[in-house]
Ligand SMILES: NC(=O)C1=CN([C@@H]2O[C@H](COP(=O)(O)OP(=O)(O)OC[C@H]3O[C@@H](n4cnc5c(N)ncnc54)[C@H](O)[C@@H]3O)[C@@H](O)[C@H]2O)C=CC1
């Protein structure tokens with residue numbers, strides 16, 4: 001297996017201020033990467049300062065941005081390139097679960113992932129190559145009837161990732177996605193709190209992943225250079241496994 005050395009590489013993580021995003025930011029910093037956190041959270045600066053104290057402050061860049069604002073998203077990507085001189089890794093992770101405001105959710109969970117992928121393809125250096133990880137969900141593979149728009153947004157992320165693989169290869173960029181089952185974050189806590197007991201119990205029985213374990217899956221997709229166009233499933237019960245699609249016939 002050929003492994004990508006992350007030392008000195010430049011990564012951009014959307015939704016990096018907490019949860020799965022923060023966990024991948026920490027693993028990237030531990031591996032010696034320079035990391036830009038692109039997030040709308042009011043806690044972003046504080047999180048960045050804390051990371052700067054634990055790692056090298058010059059390796060942490062915080063950019064306040066609503067990923068649904070295409071001008072602001074472009075500015076953030078371009079800022080990372082001008083600040084660090086390169087853009088090598090992009091993790092399109094920012095997401096919400098909100099069936100009532102499904103239009104907003106689709107803009108964050110899907111439109112911004114597509115926009116982030118195209119920006120990465122435009123700004124990554126084809127000589128050096130790059131890697132993009134799109135964060136989907138197990139609900140893309142096993143649709144959740146109580147979260148139809150959420151499940152649809154995540155399914156679309158999987159399909160987009162698999163389709164864009166060929167075009168990305170032309171730019172010397174690998175693109176993969178991860179489909180976690182429930183992970184212990186603020187998002188899942190809110191979801192579980194609002195859920196009928198019956199469903200909550202089933203999920204608790206299956207178990208919730210630690211964000212660090214989901215982030216390890218993302219690291220595998222980043223560092224294993226043989227991984228391209230893959231869909232990695234991640235759950236507390238079964239760990240990490242690659243999804244096999246039986247879609248060769250019509
Ligand atoms: N927690 C879970 O059980 C699972 C989560 N996922 C996915 O993982 C990703 C991360 O989720 P969690 O870490 O659990 O969520 P979280 O709610 O803990 O963190 C999400 C981060 O995204 C940021 N964000 C939200 N909207 C944004 C916007 N418009 N612009 C910029 N940043 C924005 C938030 O400020 C926050 O820092 C999401 O895409 C989610 O759908 C997938 C499967 C399971």
Ligand SMILES: CCCCCC(=O)/C=C/[C@H]1[C@H](O)CC(=O)[C@@H]1CCCCCCC(=O)O
Pocket residue numbers: 097098136137138139142143144145146147150180181182187188189190191192195199203
């Ligand atoms: C097979 C389903 C895996 C879902 C993993 C995931 O992305 C979970 C996201 C939830 C988030 O934590 C808060 C939510 O509202 C999201 C979906 C909630 C669905 C609840 C349905 C209960 C069930 O039948 O599992």
